[in-house]
Amino acid sequence: MGTLPVPVTAAGRTGLDALLAHPSHSVVALDFDGTLAPIVADPTESRPHPAVLPALARLAPQLRAVAVITGRPAETAVAYGGFEGAAGLEHLTVLGAYGAERWDAATARLSSPPPHPGIDRVRAELPDLLRRLEAPQGTWTEDKGYALAVHTRRAADPARAYRWLREPLADLAARHELHLEPGRFVLEIRPAGMDKGTALTAFLAECGAGPVLYAGDDLGDIPAFEAVERRRAAGEPGLLVCSTDPGEEVTELSRRADLTVVGPDGVADLLADIAARI
Numbered sequence: 001m002g003t004l005p006v007p008v009t010a011a012g013r014t015g016l017d018a019l020l021a022h023p024s025h026s027v028v029a030l031d032f033d034g035t036l037a038p039i040v041a042d043p044t045e046s047r048p049h050p051a052v053l054p055a056l057a058r059l060a061p062q063l064r065a066v067a068v069i070t071g072r073p074a075e076t077a078v079a080y081g082g083f084e085g086a087a088g089l090e091h092l093t094v095l096g097a098y099g100a101e102r103w104d105a106a107t108a109r110l111s112s113p114p115p116h117p118g119i120d121r122v123r124a125e126l127p128d129l130l131r132r133l134e135a136p137q138g139t140w141t142e143d144k145g146y147a148l149a150v151h152t153r154r155a156a157d158p159a160r161a162y163r164w165l166r167e168p169l170a171d172l173a174a175r176h177e178l179h180l181e182p183g184r185f186v187l188e189i190r191p192a193g194m195d196k197g198t199a200l201t202a203f204l205a206e207c208g209a210g211p212v213l214y215a216g217d218d219l220g221d222i223p224a225f226e227a228v229e230r231r232r233a234a235g236e237p238g239l240l241v242c243s244t245d246p247g248e249e250v251t252e253l254s255r256r257a258d259l260t261v262v263g264p265d266g267v268a269d270l271l272a273d274i275a276a277r278i
């Protein structure tokens with residue numbers, strides 16, 4: 001924690017100033033993996049950076065709303081995040097599965113649509129396809145129920161394995177009317193029609209939000225960045241934050257950000273600094 005960083009863009013500086021001036025109208029929306037939680041080799045071990053929850057708990061009561069928008073199932077993000085019953089986060093909303101699922105701390109209610117029928121067919125075909133493709137050792141599939149995520153982080157050459165599998169998995173997704181979501185050494189087959197931008201836009205409308213801060217780290221966060229950019233074009237201030245990883249930069253996201261911070265540690269500092277300034 002320290003001095004509040006200055007966004008590199010004029011739009012970002014306007015967004016941050018507006019949030020500080022009107023916190024009770026402002027919304028903060030955050031991605032989970034890579035933004036609140038450091039990237040780890042085993043996704044089941046993903047947990048928020050220790051400074052994240054205290055910073056969020058201090059900031060959230062001063063804002064109109066706080067949401068976590070993630071590619072994880074909402075229930076998983078709530079469990080790994082330790083959000084249920086967390087002091088200060090009594091009004092947190094978690095939008096999981098890129099917005100298809102929702103959990104509200106205020107009611108502890110979880111809503112989750114039925115899985116797309118194509119997912120069952122992909123689940124049946126995927127092991128054989130990976131075998132035929134001679135997917136590099138270390139490649140493994142995370143079954144999220146509504147989606148199947150093929151991870152290459154544990155392969156000897158994760159980038160090569162990712163490139164090797166990307167096209168055939170995109171074809172498999174398309175054959176079953178599904179969408180391939182590329183991420184950080186993960187290729188996820190999931191239903192189309194929902195993304196973090198649609199989820200964020202609907203949530204902001206529901207809250208009657210003014211200024212918004214969105215922070216993410218990966219390609220799946222670009223639609224949320226675009227949603228904030230559209231609001232800015234319509235005169236609503238916003239701040240786009242990229243949580244960067246020096247060893248694994250997602251260039252397109254950092255290029256579009258008003259502010260870059262280093263990993264969840266940097267995100268926690270930023271949230272704490274904003275809370276202190278308010």
Ligand SMILES: O=P(O)(O)OC[C@H]1O[C@H](O[C@H]2O[C@H](CO)[C@@H](O)[C@H](O)[C@H]2O)[C@H](O)[C@@H](O)[C@@H]1O
Nearest residue numbers: 032033039040041043046070071072153184186
């Ligand atoms: O939208 P997010 O909250 O960023 O979730 C995106 C994906 O995150 C997880 O994968 C990523 O984090 C893992 C744990 O650090 C890491 O091992 C993996 O390489 C990353 O891609 C998660 O496993 C996926 O299901 C999410 O879609």
